[in-house]
């Protein structure tokens with residue numbers, strides 16, 4: 001196949017404990033560390049391995065968001081992507097619109113495979129890949145923990161609640177990846193230098209003529225109901241007594 | 250008028266408990282009329298179970314050979330075709346629902362709401378973001394259909410005792426052949442199911458090996474508990490992936506959760522926030538798991554767990 005598209009969303013780093021602003025107007029993201037969504041690094045790693053195996057010739061990383069997402073795209077280029085596309089939007093873009101943007105890019109690039117994360121760890125939506133597959137009218141293999149390409153088809157193992165499900169899909173298709181698919185490579189310093197010379201195209205969202213989806217408004221933010229720290233017991237006898245007390249054993 | 254279609258999750262033989270939890274969520278919308286859709290190759294036994302769930306007005310079966318594996322690409326166009334009679338489509342936020350509902354939403358040209366944890370009105374819902382570190386209220390446009398998944402850990406299954414009518418429907422849409430089921434490998438065990446279990450014993454990286462996990466199994470068997478794990482334990486190959494609890498594993502709400510040799514990363518905690526009682530056993534008294542546990546015991550699991558199992562005798 002010619003081209004694989006990979007989504008790289010810029011999100012608050014997974015180590016940051018995000019807090020709701022005291023006035024409830026949003027979450028505090030000022031000055032916090034931003035990273036590539038962890039699942040998207042795995043998606044990119046998989047795409048790079050497919051290209052390295054000879055089954056694809058080009059890997060294009062795509063981010064939709066503010067111009068700051070150039071950072072994450074540069075990291076993706078340093079990991080080994082061939083080029084990058086930033087679809088710039090001042091405001092955050094909902095999942096269906098993101099899916100429509102990917103569809104527009106699929107058409108423009110003639111891509112045969114799109115690999116995304118199974119979820120973005122900011123909104124925890126887990127829906128973009130499925131939506132893209134729907135509007136493209138193509139297969140979706142979500143929560144993938146193993147991908148084996150075979151010509152025009154792929155055999156994908158999926159992590160589901162009862163175990164591991166295997167499906168066969170025809171290409172073109174959308175795959176969303178789970179954590180155990182692979183271990184993303186580290187970026188080396190010379191790669192960072194090389195990445196600076198790779199193409200990063202910026203497109204304004206308005207230039208893509210993508211229809212915006214009906215909007216779901218977020219009207220309030222609040223911290224979660226906290227759990228209270230309970231008691232500490234000294235030994236097994238104390239533990240059993242405490243469990244008996246609650247009628248649990 | 251609020252008319253909600255709940256999409257049943259099942260394995261052709263039995264209804265998954267997530268369905269009755271979706272019904273409970275739907276029933277908390279004032280004046281909601283609730284139907285359940287059973288899409289299956291043969292729907293009879295699942296439909297009979299679904300008809301018993303209270304607050305359900307009608308069970309609609311759609312039988313078709315291609316429906317046997319519950320593939321999203323095949324089910325979604327059929328559900329989209331049924332949607333015009335409804336104001337809301339609900340599915341569970343299990344792997345099944347997460348795979349399916351966004352595909353349905355996109356076919357209908359709407360966004361999807363993930364993980365409803367509380368109903369604030371027919372079009373207002375609360376849901377968690379950032380691994381549960383923030384709760385947002387979201388409002389869906391009144392003029393378009395609401396497609397959503399229900400965070401099953403937030404709801405008790407609706408009672409049974411109903412006898413709703415079962416009607417079979419034919420949905421005249423073409424389904425694709427581009428997606429084909431091959432197999433499902435389940436870690437067959439006689440232990441309770443992680444989602445449904447009242448008690449869960451969970452082990453982390455500290456177990457150190459697959460063999461040592463035997464300690465967790467023995468304790469779980471004493472308690473009649475299901476097995477859970479941290480991502481670190483799964484990644485190390487001690488236990489299969491379907492045991493993972495957390496942001497990217499299963500979100501559960503047992504009465505008792507015992508975390509053994511698990512540090513308590515936010516991604517893990519988010520999976521157990523709704524547990525009744527959390528017990529933590531960890532040798533590090535500073536471990537974050539103690540901040541959310543009801544009962545904590547500091548010490549070496551390799552001596553504590555056998556002693557506990559023994560003492561429960």
Ligand SMILES: Cc1cc2nc3c(=O)[nH]c(=O)nc-3n(C[C@H](O)[C@H](O)[C@H](O)COP(=O)(O)OP(=O)(O)OC[C@H]3O[C@@H](n4cnc5c(N)ncnc54)[C@H](O)[C@@H]3O)c2cc1C
Pocket residue numbers: 014038039121452453454455478479480481482493494495496497498499509510511512513514515516517520530531532533536548549550551
């Ligand atoms: C995007 C993303 C998603 C993730 N999703 C999940 C998820 O869904 N679920 C999940 O669990 N994790 C998830 N993680 C991983 C998470 O961040 C942690 O790395 C993981 O939970 C750690 O597992 P652990 O507690 O078993 O291991 P560790 O953090 O290594 O903790 C081991 C604990 O065992 C204790 N210990 C060691 N020896 C003993 C002993 N002999 N006796 C008693 N105690 C002992 C130690 O004090 C320590 O607290 C995710 C991470 C990312 C980036």
Ligand SMILES: Nc1ncnc2c1ncn2[C@@H]1O[C@H](COP(=O)(O)O)[C@@H](O)[C@H]1O
Pocket residue numbers: 006007008009010037039040043062063064065093095098115116117118119120121123124125126127128129
């Ligand atoms: N703004 C974005 N830019 C690039 N990729 C995105 C964006 N939003 C979502 N994605 C991709 O879609 C996946 C699932 O996101 P979500 O459906 O929001 O949980 C992510 O892991 C990304 O691969």
